[in-house]
Amino acid sequence: MTNMRPHKSTLLKVVILGDGGVGKSCLMNRFVSNRYDENNFHTIGVEFMNKDVNVDSEKYTLQIWDTAGQERFRALRTPFYRGSDVCLLCYAIDDHDSFRGLKQWREEFLHYADVKSERFPFIVNDLASQCRQVSSDEVKQWCEKFHIVSYIETSSKTAANVSEAFTLAIRQWKHMERIAEVELKSQDIIDLTKSIRLAQNRFCCTGGSRNISGSLESEDESMYSPSPSRFGRRPMPRPVEQHYQL
Numbered sequence: 001m002t003n004m005r006p007h008k009s010t011l012l013k014v015v016i017l018g019d020g021g022v023g024k025s026c027l028m029n030r031f032v033s034n035r036y037d038e039n040n041f042h043t044i045g046v047e048f049m050n051k052d053v054n055v056d057s058e059k060y061t062l063q064i065w066d067t068a069g070q071e072r073f074r075a076l077r078t079p080f081y082r083g084s085d086v087c088l089l090c091y092a093i094d095d096h097d098s099f100r101g102l103k104q105w106r107e108e109f110l111h112y113a114d115v116k117s118e119r120f121p122f123i124v125n126d127l128a129s130q131c132r133q134v135s136s137d138e139v140k141q142w143c144e145k146f147h148i149v150s151y152i153e154t155s156s157k158t159a160a161n162v163s164e165a166f167t168l169a170i171r172q173w174k175h176m177e178r179i180a181e182v183e184l185k186s187q188d189i190i191d192l193t194k195s196i197r198l199a200q201n202r203f204c205c206t207g208g209s210r211n212i213s214g215s216l217e218s219e220d221e222s223m224y225s226p227s228p229s230r231f232g233r234r235p236m237p238r239p240v241e242q243h244y245q246l
């Protein structure tokens, strides 16, 4: 028997959003079960499936939430956005209206998930088809406008780029986590030179050192308090660009 503990798996919640009929359920089913149904039913509310994957030698359990794109299910899907780690914004490449709808999907997600826009890993997913109505340049410009750095073209029908889309999502999440950790560490360092400067100033003004420690605490308490970011979602800076296309 070996004493080595197996590597723990990181659980990530991935939410898939987009207009009704763009292919969200097909994407999830292709990825999780490698199945494709030409005549899929509309999703009512939300459905989720789990899948374990290995990316860059690390284990992840993806909890994938497929949401109903139709407007009448809005109230049923929005409570499930909270706690998401990644959001896949989907549109059908042969339906320009579904591409225009991305703006609203992004806003709905940010509102109900309660996360910061530029600090959240969004992936834009073009669900491929024969008759293209949305050009690559248009998608690129849209992503740049909203500071989204990853987009990928997939086809659930042929399975092209489907697992790559989820790998991209994980890498994007990981990248932002790493940078956030570095930021958090740098925020935690107490600037001792600042406290010495403050102490000197106090001495000049009051002409004595009686109240130095008490005054410092009351006037610059933030120096000694834990960073506020510890108590909420950590800050996520913008990641590197990753664009994939078929």
Ligand SMILES: Nc1nc2c(ncn2[C@@H]2O[C@H](COP(=O)(O)OP(=O)(O)OP(=O)(O)O)[C@@H](O)[C@H]2O)c(=O)[nH]1
Pocket (backbone or CB within 6 Å): 018, 019, 020, 021, 022, 023, 024, 025, 026, 027, 037, 038, 039, 040, 041, 042, 043, 044, 067, 068, 069, 070, 127, 128, 129, 130, 154, 155, 156, 157, 158
């Ligand atoms: N050509 C092509 N057709 C697709 C693809 N993915 C889905 N479709 C077609 O689009 C239909 C709708 O796909 P769904 O996955 O049900 O769409 P949805 O976005 O989940 O729709 P809602 O549940 O209403 O939100 C499917 O029944 C397929 O006929 C794809 O990658 N390529």
